[in-house]
Amino acid sequence: MNEEIARGPAPLRMSLRWQVIGAMALALSPLLVLGAMRVSGEREEARQAKYQELVETSREGQSGVDTVLAGTRLALSLMAVDERKPTCTQISNRLSGLNLPFRNVFRFNAEGQVTCFFAGENLVGQPMPDLGWNDQLRRGMKTIESSRFDGLALGDPVIWMLQGVANDAGEFEGSVAVTVSIEQLAKSLPETASPGLRQGIVLVDGDVLGSGIVERIPVGWLTSEAILERTARQLRLPQGGRVDVVVMPLATDSLWILTPSSTPRNSRIETVVALTIPVLAFLAALLTATWIMDTLVLRWIERLRLRISDLRRSAEYTPLADDLARAPAELQQLARAFDDLTESVKVHESDLLQALARMKGAFRETHHRVKNNLQVMHSMLKLQGRSEVQPETQVALRLAAQRVAMMAAVHHSLLNESHIETVDASELFDAICKQIHERQGWEEESRHLVPDVEDVSLPSDIAVPMAMFVQEAFDHLCPATGDSGVIRDLSLEFRQENGHARLRMSCGREPTASDEATRSRDTNLFLAAFARQMGGAVEDLGDDPDNFIIELTFPIEQ
Numbered sequence: 001m002n003e004e005i006a007r008g009p010a011p012l013r014m015s016l017r018w019q020v021i022g023a024m025a026l027a028l029s030p031l032l033v034l035g036a037m038r039v040s041g042e043r044e045e046a047r048q049a050k051y052q053e054l055v056e057t058s059r060e061g062q063s064g065v066d067t068v069l070a071g072t073r074l075a076l077s078l079m080a081v082d083e084r085k086p087t088c089t090q091i092s093n094r095l096s097g098l099n100l101p102f103r104n105v106f107r108f109n110a111e112g113q114v115t116c117f118f119a120g121e122n123l124v125g126q127p128m129p130d131l132g133w134n135d136q137l138r139r140g141m142k143t144i145e146s147s148r149f150d151g152l153a154l155g156d157p158v159i160w161m162l163q164g165v166a167n168d169a170g171e172f173e174g175s176v177a178v179t180v181s182i183e184q185l186a187k188s189l190p191e192t193a194s195p196g197l198r199q200g201i202v203l204v205d206g207d208v209l210g211s212g213i214v215e216r217i218p219v220g221w222l223t224s225e226a227i228l229e230r231t232a233r234q235l236r237l238p239q240g241g242r243v244d245v246v247v248m249p250l251a252t253d254s255l256w257i258l259t260p261s262s263t264p265r266n267s268r269i270e271t272v273v274a275l276t277i278p279v280l281a282f283l284a285a286l287l288t289a290t291w292i293m294d295t296l297v298l299r300w301i302e303r304l305r306l307r308i309s310d311l312r313r314s315a316e317y318t319p320l321a322d323d324l325a326r327a328p329a330e331l332q333q334l335a336r337a338f339d340d341l342t343e344s345v346k347v348h349e350s351d352l353l354q355a356l357a358r359m360k361g362a363f364r365e366t367h368h369r370v371k372n373n374l375q376v377m378h379s380m381l382k383l384q385g386r387s388e389v390q391p392e393t394q395v396a397l398r399l400a401a402q403r404v405a406m407m408a409a410v411h412h413s414l415l416n417e418s419h420i421e422t423v424d425a426s427e428l429f430d431a432i433c434k435q436i437h438e439r440q441g442w443e444e445e446s447r448h449l450v451p452d453v454e455d456v457s458l459p460s461d462i463a464v465p466m467a468m469f470v471q472e473a474f475d476h477l478c479p480a481t482g483d484s485g486v487i488r489d490l491s492l493e494f495r496q497e498n499g500h501a502r503l504r505m506s507c508g509r510e511p512t513a514s515d516e517a518t519r520s521r522d523t524n525l526f527l528a529a530f531a532r533q534m535g536g537a538v539e540d541l542g543d544d545p546d547n548f549i550i551e552l553t554f555p556i557e558q
Contacts, residue, residue, distance in 0.1 A: 017290065017293060017294070017298060020289060020290070020293045021286055021289070021290055024285065024286055024289040025282075025286060028282055028286070029282075031278070031281070031282065031285075032278050032279065032281075032282045034278075035278025035281070035282075036275060036278055038278075039274040039275050039277075039278070042274070043274075047231070047232060050232050050244060050261065051230065051231060051232040053261070054192075054232055054245075054246035054259045054261055055246055055248070055259075057190075057192055057199070057259045058199070058246055058248045058257055058259040059248075060190060061189045061190060061199040061257050062248065062250060062251075062257055064188060064189065064190070065185060065188075065189070065201075065250055065251075065257065066250070066251055068100060068185060068188065069145075069159070069161075069180065069251065069252065071098060071100055072095075072102060072161060072178060072180055073143065073145075073161060075094065075095055075098055075100070076143075076161050076163050076176060076178050077143070077163055079091050079094065079163075079176060080163035080164070080165050080175075080176045087107075087116060088105045088106065088107055088116040088117050088118045089118060091105045091118070091176070091178075092105045092118040095178065101180055101184035101185050101188065102178050102179065102180050102181070103119070103151055103153075103154070103156070103158050103179040103180065103181040103184075104118050104119045104120065104151055104152070104153055104158075104178070104179045105117065105176075105177070105178055105179075106118075106123075106128075106152070106176070106177040106178075106179075107175070107176055107177075108128055108134065108162075108174050108175045108176075108177065109173070109174045110134075110138070110172060110173055110174050111127075111134070112127050112128045112131050112133070112134035112175075113125055113126065113127055113128075114127075114128075114152070115174070117152075117153070119153045119154075120153025120154070121153075123152055123153060126152060128162075128177070129149035129150075129152070129160065130146070130148075130149060133146075133160075133162055133175075134175070137162065137164035137172065137175050138164075138172045141164070142163070142164060143161065143162065143163050143164075144160070144161075144162040145159060145160065145161050145162075145252050145253065146159070146160050146252075146253060146254070147159045147160070147182065147203070147204070147252055147253065147254050147255050148204065148253075148254055151179050156181065156182075156183065157181075157182040157183065157203055157209065158179035158180060158181055159179065159180040159182060159185075159252055159255070160177060160179055161177065161178045161179075161180065162175050162176070162177045163175060163176050163177075182201055182203070182209055182255070183209050183210065185210075186199075186200050186201040186209045186210025186211070187210050189201075189210060189257070192259060192260060192261055194243075194260065194261050194262040195262075197211070197212070197213060197214075197243065197260045197261065197262060198210060198211050198212055198260075199211065199257060199258065199259050199260075200212075200214060200257075200258045200260075201250070201255055201256070201257060201258070202217060202222065202247060202255070202256040202257070202258050203254070203255070204222070204254040204255075205219065206218060206219045206221075206222065208258055211258060211260060213237065213239075213243070214235065214237070214243065214245065214258065214260050215238075217235060217245065217247065217258065221233060221247050222247065222256060227247060227248065227249065232244045232245065232246050232261075233245055233246075233247075234263060235260075241262075241263075242263040243260045243261060243262055243263055244260070244261045244262075244263050245258055245259065245260045245261070246258070246259045296328055297328070297331075300324060300327040300328070300331045301331070303323070303324070303327075304320065304324065304331070304334070304335065304338075307320055307323060308320075308338075311342075319335075319339045320335040320338055320339055321335045321336045321339055359420070360420055363420045364415055364420075367411045367412075367414045367415040368411075368415055370408075370411045371408045371411040371412050371415065374404050374405075374407050374408035374411065375405075375408050378401050378404045378405045378408060381397050381398075381400050381401035381404060382397075382398075382401050384397050385397035385398050385401065402439050402471070403468065403471065405435060405438075405439070406432070406435050406439075406467050406468060406471050407464055407467070407468070409431050409432070409434070409435040409467070410428070410431065410432070410463050410464050410467045411464075412431065413428055413431040413463070414460055414463060421459070421460055422457040422458065422459060422460055423457065423458050423459075423460045423463050424455075424457060424458075425453050425454065425455065425456050425457065425458050425494060426451070426453045426455055428458065428466065428467070429451040429453045429470075429492065429494060430451065431467075432451075432466075432467045432470050432471070433449045433450075433451050433492065435467075435471070436449060436470070436471065436474055437449065439471075449474075449490045449491075449492060450492075451492040451493075451494070452492065452493045452494070453492075453493075453494040454494055454495050454496055456496050458501075458556065459556070459557070462533075462534050462554075465530045465533040465534050466503075466530075466534065468526075468530050469503075469526075469527060469530040469531065469534075469538075469552060470492070470503075470505065472526040472527055472530065473505050473527060473550045473552075474505065474507070476527075476550070477505060477506070477507035477549075477550060478490065478507040490506075490507055490508075491504075491505065491506045492504075492505050496556060499555060499556065499557070500553060500554070500555055500556065501536075501553065501554055501555075501556045502551065502552070502553050503551070503552040503553075504549065504550075504551045504552075505549070505550050505551075506549040506550075527550070527552075531552055531554065534552075534554045535554050535555055536552055536553050536554020536555065537552070537553055537554070538551070538552050539551045539552075539553075
């Protein structure tokens with residue numbers, strides 16, 4: 001018992017089913033990971049293929065835009081060096097014949113102010129959008145291109161192309177500028193493979209021109225880092241749906257070409273399905289392993305457990321090997337081993353029961369012989385006392401005979417007990433009180449000592465000292481001889497609580513002059529000795545002069 005308490009409760013462990021499921025999950029997890037990696041790889045390959053397709057389409061649009069801008073640059077360069085100094089209207093007429101998407105033509109003087117223009121009103125004298133351009137041209141820069149400023153006449157998005165002009169002496173005298181309509185340039189871009197989607201040109205603020213369905217993209221997609229990622233980005237449209245887009249820079253600063261492509265609606269479903277297949281295969285493998293474990297092992301183990309539980313409640317043992325004849329060979333071997341062990345245990349148990357019966361018989365025989373010997377000693381002491389002349393010797397022999405008779409009564413009580421290691425408290429005190437009645441001669445009188453005893457079991461090794469203690473205690477509480485007065489009340493109470501036992505005995509009578517000396521001498525010699533033998537302590541509760549009480553407390557094991 002103490003070893004079990006020291007070890008503590010057994011740690012909880014997973015059942016065999018969960019251990020197998022965990023092992024299979026661990027073993028199959030690489031397949032699940034590989035399946036997910038394969039799906040992810042195929043998805044990445046599809047994205048890369050889509051990206052390359054959009055890049056090729058973007059390059060076609062880039063090529064067209066670059067061709068238009070190159071023709072515009074060439075025409076502007078020729079007109080800037082023309083010695084005839086054509087007017088803005090003449091320059092516009094020449095550009096119109098080249099089928100270029102120009103918006104306006106300007107001449108600026110050396111201070112960067114408009115001297116002539118083709119479209120618009122009241123533009124003469126206005127400065128160019130950025131006077132820094134004029135300083136750059138003055139310092140020798142041949143051409144400038146920029147899309148950062150709108151047109152002066154209509155305020156629409158344009159590409160500014162400027163060419164510096166020098167006089168015959170080679171001095172800077174102004175510049176010629178052409179604005180190319182970005183919107184018209186975007187309309188010339190080809191359609192994509194997706195119906196209803198066109199390429200467009202993206203401005204520096206993210207606005208998209210010419211694409212139709214795509215009107216704006218995040219500005220963060222226009223950074224150099226984002227473009228170098230070389231990936232197609234997915235854009236959610238305001239009207240619903242998604243499109244894949246690729247953004248690539250144009251030759252002109254702050255302009256990008258956008259190529260959209262519709263995202264298949266079932267692409268996400270295909271991805272989910274592709275990822276679900278490895279998961280389903282993984283779960284199917286786990287279920288298969290669990291089913292195999294249940295079919296081949298666990299159901300037979302459960303059947304074996306139920307059979308063993310039934311056998312524990314049954315007196316008749318039925319071999320397990322016959323019931324598990326269809327189980328796997330290992331479980332059949334286990335059943336046969338259990339049958340062999342059970343048969344050996346039955347034989348051993350039978351031997352132990354026989355040995356126990358013989359031991360109980362030997363104990364009863366011992367108690368019987370001890371009782372007989374004590375009765376013989378009791379008879380001899382009584383005979384010896386009758387032949388003695390001296391009164392003191394007669395009293396001593398009679399007292400010894402009474403003590404021997406009490407021991408014989410206790411052994412007679414132990415002889416009738418079913419358990420050799422314990423004695424019933426009520427039966428023990430009944431035998432003790434009966435012996436006291438015979439000794440005191442109360443059987444013929446109206447006085448009776450009725451014990452109030454809790455129905456518990458006491459260790460058999462304290463039966464004799466307990467009986468002797470009770471006898472000696474009543475000798476002092478209610479002396480059979482002398483001037484003890486009239487005995488009014490007798491009581492014996494025994495209680496057990498929290499591992500301790502309490503025995504209280506009282507006798508109501510008139511006190512005598514010899515009580516104090518007698519209790520002082522005999523209590524210390526006998527009562528204390530028997531109390532120590534039981535591991536307890538005795539106390540004389542003498543507060544009431546008319547009621548003599550002795551109490552014994554001692555520990556008792558459950």
